[in-house]
Amino acid sequence: MDIESELQQGIELQKAGRLGDAVRHYKLVLEVDPANVDALNLMSVLALTAGDFQTAASLAFAAVSEQPDWFVSRVNLGNALQAQGRHDEAIDAFQQAIALNPSSAEAYLNLSDALNQTGRHGEAADMAVQAILIAPEMADAHVNFGNALMGLESPGEALEAYVKAARLDASNALAWMNMGNAHMALGAPDAAVEAYLHSISLSDGPMKRFNLGNAYYALHRFAEAAEAYGKCLELEPNYLDARINLGAVLRDMGRLDDAETTVRDALALAPNEAELHWNLALVQLTRGNYLDGWREYEWRWRTPHFARFVREFNAAEWQGESLDGKTILVHAEQGFGDALEMCRFVPLLADMGATVTLECRPGLGRLFTTLDPRVSVFEVGSQPLPDTDYHVPLMSLPLRFQTTLNSIPSRVPYLRAPDGAATFPDVAAHPGLKVGVAWSGSSTRRDNQPRSFRPHDLLELGDCRLYSLQKGDAAATASDLFDHGLMIDLGPLLGDFADTAAAIGAMDLIVSADTAVAHLAGALGKPVWILLPAPTSAFLWMQGRADSPWYPSARLFRQTTPGDWSSVVAEMHQALAEDILKFSST
Known part of the structure; x- marks a missing residue:
């Protein structure tokens, strides 16, 4: 068998997109010469293209073992490891490839991508620049440079890199999508919509539809956002973030039945997803289904937005136990309006026999002293937290008191202008x-x-x-x-x-x-x-x-x-x- 002829036929078939036929030629070569590095490398590339990342890595590793000083095998190995999510090993493979061939723009490009994946954005930017110095017309290198700059929280500079990439290669769909991401980070969702739509026109994908939905959502173009999330889910039914956002936008559109159905269907797939429970809480509370709504509202602390505000206390969180002779700290959360609405519950704790301390946001302290003489008030940061038997977040009080539409504390007014306030x-x-x-x-x-x-x-x-x-x-x-x-x-x-x-x-x-x-x-x-x-x-x-x-x-x-x-x-x-x-x- 003429090995070179078989390899060449395989390469031609691979270029023509006849991958199965190409594989047969490479396998014939490997049957005769199992250590043939060319066939191993070419088969590795085909396996990677087919999504068989484990086989791709095995073939590339075999090629490296046979010829350790050939940088192409190192690049292929890095690509296969990167596809498996083995980023640190991929970085090592790309670095070895660069050591073997310092003029390989591809190796620098792939190394920058792997470094970005591990959050090493400064190094990723340096490697992308090296790729650009070797091959200034390589659009993907400019994309990777932009990705590194996004990671370094420089979306303005990242946008310039993506624009450069799109000028070099107008068909680079990734450049256009990431351009949209940069516009979003810069607070320009209108421009992001245009970039996402252009990227989708080049090649569709669930992430692009999801990002487009987010841009429409930011513009309060709710119907278009819902359509984008829906198309995302058509392409990838298990795209959980799209289900979360679709439920939220349907609620914002006032389509509560559709919102609840969307959220409950998603909860069947991800029963512990806090964002879904948060969305369900808003739907139920909007309906006035308070008992269910307040219970779901407790999931807020597990959402990314609220998790950063979780605080540690030396006291147990009050769940409704007897408070006779006990001390309790009620602590502020969320906005001024929420505190003004919910502070009406605080005197009920004193009615239960508790000694009550209320912590509130700066600006509310003087006003809240008029709430009830039995309640001590201080503003956040003005003094150390007191030692108490219990603590409870202010917005959790409606649940603790099992509040329904018919049992909202009705004593109004419950605040007044205190002595010493401005006069008019x-x-x-x-x-x-x-x-x-x-x-x-x-x-x-x-x-x-x-x-x-x-x-x-x-x-x-x-x-x-x-x-x-x-x-x-x-x-x-x-x-x-x-x-x-x-x-x-x-x-x-x-x-x-x-x-x-x-x-x-x-x-x-x-x-x-x-x-x-x-x-x-x-x-x-x-x-x-x-x-x-x-x-x-x-x-x-x-x-x-x-x-x-x-x-x-x-x-x-x-x-x-x-x-x-x-x-x-x-x-x-x-x-x-x-x-x-x-x-x-x-």
Whole structure:
């Protein structure tokens, strides 16, 4: 048998994509010459292409054993080990290949990829640069350089590398997908969508559809996000993250039945996945199924977002045991609004005979001293944690008290402006209807943009005097209204929530987005109109209701079209015209 002829025929068939026929020629060679390095290497490449990574590694290792000084065998071995996830061994193989042939751009390229996989991004960047110096037109080397820069948290520089790769090879689908990832890291989901769509046009794949869904989700283009996650699952039915995000986006679309079905189907596959339980909690709480919802809500501490906030305490976590003669620490979590809503449960612990200490976020301390004289209050970081028999997270209290829609503590108001808070005699003395407004919550919230409105929208509200209770950067959006006397800025006078409570007390009505101000007004028993975005809002406000079981003084005004507040303002204008005498007499 002519071994060289058999090898050449195999190579030609391999180039033509006739891999099975190529294998037969290589096997014939190995039957005659089991140590033939060329056949071993070529068979290794075919096995790797076929996804048989173990065979690929075995063949490459045999080739290396036969000819240790041939760098091609080392590269093939590294590729097979890399495919198996044996990254450290792959790094060693690629380094040996480079030692044998320092001018191999491919070896540097593959080494950079393996280093990226192990989190050694600085070294990966250096190896990618070496590949680029040897072969400046190698698009994949620029992609790997970008990947290393992403790992080094430099998405702007990474984007430049991906753009360079795409210019060198416009058909490089990985460059376009990773370009989308860089745009997402830079907070530019619009640009990410375009990059992902281009990558998908070159070659589809479940990860690309998942990333596209995330970009649409960030843009609040929920229907398109749901479609992208659905296509991801068509390509890879067991893609758990896609199931998680699909359940979340369906809930955000208000499609609670579909969301629950999606989540429960996923839980059948992954019963201990915390994100799925979190999504189920939000669905159930939005429905008002509180007993199930609060129980599922406890999974929050196992989710990636909340896990970083888990704290260690010397006391046992309270699960509902008798508290007679015991001490307990209630500790703050999540946002200001959540604390203002849930602090109503804290006096119930004192009713059970406990000595209660409440830890709260800075800014709430003075206000929370009015909650109950039996409760000691301190702000996070202001003093060491006290020694207590028990501790309990604030947002776990509804579960501990087995709260349903019909058993929400109903004593309202349960907070008041404390002595020493700011005073607003000029505001209180002003004739006419006085309306305090807050139009934006925390800018760090993913949903802050859709839940916020423009302060200028309220100029159409009617015959009233507007007072801004807005704090933070969002207050600047009303600067022209302040300058022209169309709205009075009280923000600089509001040092903490105690001062804000005093300002609210001087008003006849509060108009607010879904912010802490809305919760504070409700806790004070002040009439408050809360503007809610479409298609859905925070679980507290449920679906379709114009009232709230949490705040009897609240009235909910809901968008009918996402992003359009005009109909909401028109509805409030009509309501104000009907109720102005009632507000003026409060």
